[in-house]
Amino acid sequence: MTRLAGKRAFVTGGRQGIGRGIVEAFLAEGAEVITCGRGPAPDGLPCAWQSLDVADPDQVNDVAQTIGKIDILVNNAGVQVERTVTDSTDADWDAVMGVNARGVFNTCRAFIPLMGSGAIVNIGSISGRHADPSMALYNASKAFVHGLTRSIAVDHGPDIRCNAICPGWIETGMLEAGFALAREPEKARADALARHPVRRFGRPEDIAAMAVWLASDEAAFATGQMFTVDGGMTAASPIQPGLL
DSSP states (O other): OOTTTTOEEEEESOSSHHHHHHHHHHHHTTOEEEEEESSSOOTTOOSEEEEOOTTOHHHHHHHHHHHOOOSEEEEOOOOOOOOOTTTOOHHHHHHHIIIIIIHHHHHHHHHHHHHSSEEEEEEOOGGGTSOOTTOHHHHHHHHHHHHHHHHHHHHHTTTEEEEEEEEOSBSSHHHHHHHHTSSSHHHHHHHHHHTOTTSSOBOHHHHHHHHHHHHSGGGTTOOSOEEEESTTGGGSOSSOTTOO
8 A cells, every 4th residue: 555655754862673674664655764762863764863962953954954845743752751740850851841841842843834735743742631540750751742742733724734643552662661650560451452452562564554544645634643553452441350
């Protein structure tokens, strides 16, 4: 399929995980893709690479001018710190809010004037709606992404469509870091799995499939929305399956 043929996309955080899945899905759908991350390009990357810290507005502006016009912007770059508010440091704030919140703001501000028209897909999280324990800054940063998504859709339509994907628990390093917080990680993992009606955790390609649709002309009437992709986890009652 070539739903993105002739379109040019910039995807932040495409080194691994969800970002890499989106890069590969966009390429398969015919898009020209540029991605970025801190440091040099990873081995085997199938598209153009820009070394970029999205938290730095000057770097973002320079990269935007280098890349020029795009049709699709995907804000995927994100970091996670596993701490409560009282345990969080100023450095934690700068790290998490810098990338997850300011980074999304920086790229949108830099690229919207260069797009003319097109689609923005922000990677939010179910954690922006339902707080995960000991993830205060991450939860707050994703709530910011959801609010910014709505504002961009309202302020920059009809030329720009802006939506967010809210992934649930996806098989990435972040998921494993979350389970590591538990007193009994394996038990916590089994309990979490039981809460998914599809009986599995998500994969990067599950999120990539939604990103392709939102970036394509098939989603021409969708904007300002948060699309939850979580295997049904947040649809269920908090009562653990099997205990009724």
